[in-house]
Amino acid sequence: xxxxxxxxxxxxxxxxxxxxxxxxxxxxxxxxxxxxxxxxxxxxxxxxxxxxxxxxxxxxxxxxxxxxxxxxxxxxxxxxxxxxxxxxxxxxxxxxxxxxxxxxxxxxxxxxxxxxxxxxxxxxxxxxxxxxxxxxxxxxxxxxxxxxxxxxxxxxxxxxxxxxxxxxxx
Numbered sequence: 001x002x003x004x005x006x007x008x009x010x011x012x013x014x015x016x017x018x019x020x021x022x023x024x025x026x027x028x029x030x031x032x033x034x035x036x037x038x039x040x041x042x043x044x045x046x047x048x049x050x051x052x053x054x055x056x057x058x059x060x061x062x063x064x065x066x067x068x069x070x071x072x073x074x075x076x077x078x079x080x081x082x083x084x085x086x087x088x089x090x091x092x093x094x095x096x097x098x099x100x101x102x103x104x105x106x107x108x109x110x111x112x113x114x115x116x117x118x119x120x121x122x123x124x125x126x127x128x129x130x131x132x133x134x135x136x137x138x139x140x141x142x143x144x145x146x147x148x149x150x151x152x153x154x155x156x157x158x159x160x161x162x163x164x165x166x167x168x169x170x
Contacts, residue, residue, distance in 0.1 A: 032061055039065065044075025055086060058169030063090035064098040071101065071110075080111025091122060094166035096129030100138055107145050116149050120157035125164060 035050035048069050054062035067087035070079050084105050090098030103122030106115050123142035130138050146154060 032059065035062065035065060039074075044069060046075070048075040055089070058089075058093075060090040060093040060095040060098065060169075063087070063093075064095050064101070067098060067101060071105075080105060082111070084111035089169065091125075092167050093169060094129065096126045099123075099129065100126035100141075103145070104141070116145060117153050117157045117160070119145050120149060120154065121160040121164070124157065124161040128161075 031050065031054055035047045035054070038044075038047035038050060048066065051062040051065045051069070055066050063086045067083045067085075067090065068074070069076050070083035070086060072078065076082075084102065087098045087102040087105065091102045099122045102112075103119045103126060105111050106113075106119035106122065108114065112118075120142065123138065123145060127135055127138045127142050149157070
């Protein structure tokens with residue numbers, strides 16, 4: 001099940017990033033697209049080199065991709081703490097794919113302290129930002145995390161999700 005969830009997470013992240021291209025200006029989108037092309041041809045080192053400067057400038061799509069690269073160890077050393085940092089930067093800006101992946105990291109305690117309340121918050125936000133099959137898949141994962149929680153923890157997570165507001169970096 002864990003591998004299947006990971007595959008859905010990666011696919012959903014890629015889809016959500018591609019959908020996000022509509023909001024980018026054409027010159028910037030070309031650079032991110034070049035990173036995506038490198039990623040698709042499994043040239044992870046080149047993809048990381050392309051995404052880093054864009055992510056550092058605050059682009060949530062590039063940040064989410066860097067989170068993916070660090071969480072999997074593709075082209076960079078595997079480091080869940082660094083992955084969580086990049087996912088968080090994108091998630092705080094409203095990137096649903098990064099919110100989902102950050103929620104999973106909190107659920108498992110990879111790169112961040114294990115915290116089901118924080119995991120649930122991010123999974124609630126991610127599911128709300130997704131649509132179609134992705135939303136259904138993420139809702140199932142969210143509901144699975146919820147089975148580990150008390151009613152008080154669920155209420156706390158919902159409250160955090162309701163109070164959350166995206167913060168753009170740029």
